[in-house]
Amino acid sequence: xxxxxxxxxxxxxxxxxxxxxxxxxxxxxxxxxxxxxxxxxxxxxxxxxxxxxxxxxxxxxxxxxxxxxxxxxxxxxxxxxxxxxxxxxxxxxxxxxxxxxxxxxxxxxxxxxxxxxxxxxxxxxxxxxxxxxxxxxxxxxxxxxxxxxxxxxxxxxxxxxxxxxxxxxxxxxxxxxxxxxxxxxxxxxxxxxxxxxxxxxxxxxxxxxxxxxxxxxxxxxxxxxxxxxxxxxxxxxxxxxxxxxxxxxxxxxx
Numbered sequence: 001x002x003x004x005x006x007x008x009x010x011x012x013x014x015x016x017x018x019x020x021x022x023x024x025x026x027x028x029x030x031x032x033x034x035x036x037x038x039x040x041x042x043x044x045x046x047x048x049x050x051x052x053x054x055x056x057x058x059x060x061x062x063x064x065x066x067x068x069x070x071x072x073x074x075x076x077x078x079x080x081x082x083x084x085x086x087x088x089x090x091x092x093x094x095x096x097x098x099x100x101x102x103x104x105x106x107x108x109x110x111x112x113x114x115x116x117x118x119x120x121x122x123x124x125x126x127x128x129x130x131x132x133x134x135x136x137x138x139x140x141x142x143x144x145x146x147x148x149x150x151x152x153x154x155x156x157x158x159x160x161x162x163x164x165x166x167x168x169x170x171x172x173x174x175x176x177x178x179x180x181x182x183x184x185x186x187x188x189x190x191x192x193x194x195x196x197x198x199x200x201x202x203x204x205x206x207x208x209x210x211x212x213x214x215x216x217x218x219x220x221x222x223x224x225x226x227x228x229x230x231x232x233x234x235x236x237x238x239x240x241x242x243x244x245x246x247x248x249x250x251x252x253x254x
Contacts, residue, residue: 002237003030004230005056005080007071008063009045010034013085016226017060024230030054034063049074056080058237060229065089065149072100081105081236085112085229087153101243107236109246110153112228116202117246119217123158123204124165126215131166135208136183142193142201150192154202159188162204 004021008014009032018041021029031054032045039045046052049070058081061071065088075082084097087110100106111117131137141155151174163170173187183189199219206213219225228246235249 002027002234003055003057004028004233005030005052005054005059006032006043007049007059007061007067008034008086009041010036010038011062013062013222013225013229015041016222017062017229020223020226020230027230027234030056058083058233060233061086062229065093068093069096072096075106076100076103079104081233081239082107083229083232083236084108085225088149098243102241104241105236105239105244106242107232107244107246107248109228109232110157111200111225112232112246113217113219113224114228114246114250115217115219115224116154117250119202119204119215120157120161122215124161126204126206126213127162127165130206130208130213131162133208134185135206135213136185136189137162137170138189138191138205138207140191140193140203140205142195142198144197144199145194147194150194151190152192152200152202154200155190155192158202158204159190162188 004027006014006017006029018029021027029043031043031052033049033052034045035047037045037047059075060083062085065086068086068089081104084106097106097108139155139158141152143152159172170186170188173189199222201218204215232246232249235252236244
């Protein structure tokens with residue numbers, strides 16, 4: 001039995017993980033941590049990590065960027081594998097994540113869904129063909145009106161995938177309202193939409209002369225991300241220190 005500590009358990013994604021775990025064999029949530037310490041999911045919930053006494057095998061995090069530094073310190077001190085799902089991390093925090101992966105097994109992903117991680121590969125294949133044919137590349141992401149970071153971590157991951165396929169020759173443009181200039185052929189435009197209860201939509205647009213190719217992913221519920229996080233936790237438990245990704249999880253599935 002893999003024992004999970006759920007960090008950010010009372011948030012929307014934390015509740016989705018709690019629901020998914022109920023139907024997965026060989027895994028249980030033994031404790032949760034949330035600033036709202038109300039317990040309604042059948043396991044104890046604590047206001048902070050220092051209060052946790054339960055023995056655990058792996059942490060799943062869906063809290064906030066502000067809590068990541070303390071979480072990394074806790075995971076290192078307890079030698080616990082960590083599935084880090086929080087987005088909007090600073091460059092300093094990303095460097096700290098890489099440092100922590102030298103001490104613990106750490107899986108970080110901007111998006112936990114299987115479909116998005118397949119999309120990351122598909123856009124690379126498309127970029128190698130279409131960028132050479134002078135197609136412009138744009139990313140449009142849409143999320144609910146409560147999302148704090150923009151652009152989304154997934155949009156940035158998609159941009160990085162495009163750029164990696166093209167030897168890092170492109171730069172990112174996030175806002176054009178103050179610019180009065182022709183589009184730079186070596187830019188990847190990234191636009192964010194916030195509204196309603198959109199779970200998450202990402203379009204990667206390749207715009208050429210007289211034709212447009214669009215690769216898209218849409219999530220219709222948070223359960224796709226929760227399921228991916230639980231699969232990642234099952235994969236990561238017992239792994240040696242290192243920095244892992246959802247690509248490793250998918251590869252392990254065969």
